Amino acid sequence: MSTPVLEVRDLKRDYVTSGGLFRPARVVHAVKGVNFRLEKGKTLAVVGESGCGKSTLARMITLIDQQTSGDILIDGEKVDKSHGVTKAMRQKVQIVFQNPYGSLNPRQKIGDVLSEPLLLNTSMSKEERRQKAMQMLLKVGLGPEHFNRYPHMFSGGQRQRIAIARALMLNPSFLVLDEPVSALDLSVQAQILNLLKDLQDEFGLTYVFISHDLSVVRYIADEVMVMYFGDVVEHGTRDEVFGNPQHAYTRTLFAATPKSSVESIKERLAKKKALAG
């Protein structure tokens, strides 16, 4: 079996709330032991409601926050926190955040947004950096005329494209997408999802896709992991989880997702009529 791009073993994270004079400090177990392996070119979706620890998990695997215990292996290499995280390690992981309005520097031109990772991490010349940035800009469906514009001149969908382009500049091993489409309109959401699929096919990208929208997850994921209060309550392939959900919480999630089929509308209207009549 090939080495997984990302492997996580018994990952835990506790937060300690500061106590007061009369109040003892409390420990919150945000993530309580997560295990998974993710192969190259696959998409793992992490599903759960706010407060279930999915973003804490994202911060740990992107090496932003340190885990309390457990191991993270990237390309088979263990991230050793005692020696600090190396630059090479950081380059392998990139993240795209939920809010495209907050994740771009308003004073930085798009061209600079895209070439900054190269400036910091490689020894490329200015011209090379410019060329690579331009290539990536075109790749995510924007035009050369956008190179010298500022973030406020773009719509939400375009900004999310820029954030994705920035994340791909250093050819990362995997990409963490933290609710990348939940702030977007339905049709723009479809464009971004298509873009993510195209990029995955072209570069063999590996995604960790965090979302609470099950219809999006069903569309994009290969594997699905359902989290509830820091625990993984269900983990399987997309067809397993959607076809035969095992845990009660997963079933609650499915039941809560709005149904837009004609049959379900008919059923609802009939019920309403019965109540009124």
Added chain:
Amino acid sequence: MALLDIRNLTVAFDTSVGLFKAVDGIDVSVDAREVLAIVGESGSGKSVAMLAVMGLLPASATVTADKMEFEGKNLMAMTAQQKRRIIGKDIAMIFQEPVASLNPCFTIGFQIEEVLSRHMGLNGRAARDRAIELLQLVGIKDGADRLGAFPHQMSGGQCQRVMIAMAIACSPKLLIADEPTTALDVTIQKQILDLLVKLQADTGMGLIMITHDMGVVAETADRVIVQYKGHKMEEADVLTLFENPASNYTRALLSALPENAVGDRLPTVADYNFAHDLGAGQ
């Protein structure tokens, strides 16, 4: 007679590059006991049209309409004072960001009681009791304890419940909900939608749901208006809209739902040609 009847509503904003029409000749009518959904993407003017009814638009907006009546009373001809007696009492609105719509400096009890004292003349004990009753109605069980809580001490879903409690405090005849669940998780969304539909059925008020989510429309609406760039693209009852959409734009919106994906790619709105529909709507 319709509860709210608007004919040929146009809202234009004065911008540096000239007049921009956010809403262009829209007709909206809602009856009592009816749930109307207005669907569209951002920029379709769906919120602006309802803000015009509420009188919440900035001074740079020009509102014109052939008719804008609530229960037969002309909203356009009213003085600000007359309008204030209706807005917030008979017509109430809830917004997308529950945490941002509540005042962080006051307890939720104070904010609910303020509505009651302003519109219903309830004060002291009576206002407090009614506030607890309202919180119970929206599913906050320990209402008496929660009255002293500040918005930041509650979750997003709880805050939205408080907003709904304030909106229904004066038993409005019409409730306008502007993307009430967009900022919330699916499980909480379900609870809030169920709550709104239940309140609507129990009180017989009219409900206007403004949303971009076709799933929310399918779960709540009786009748649907689809809007695009300030124009009405289609108006139909909910079943007809989903079963047999008349405009290409509606078809595009429906096919962009991830659960309707055919094969590997999601069709986007840009894949459809609906310039014709836009022309027909003018």
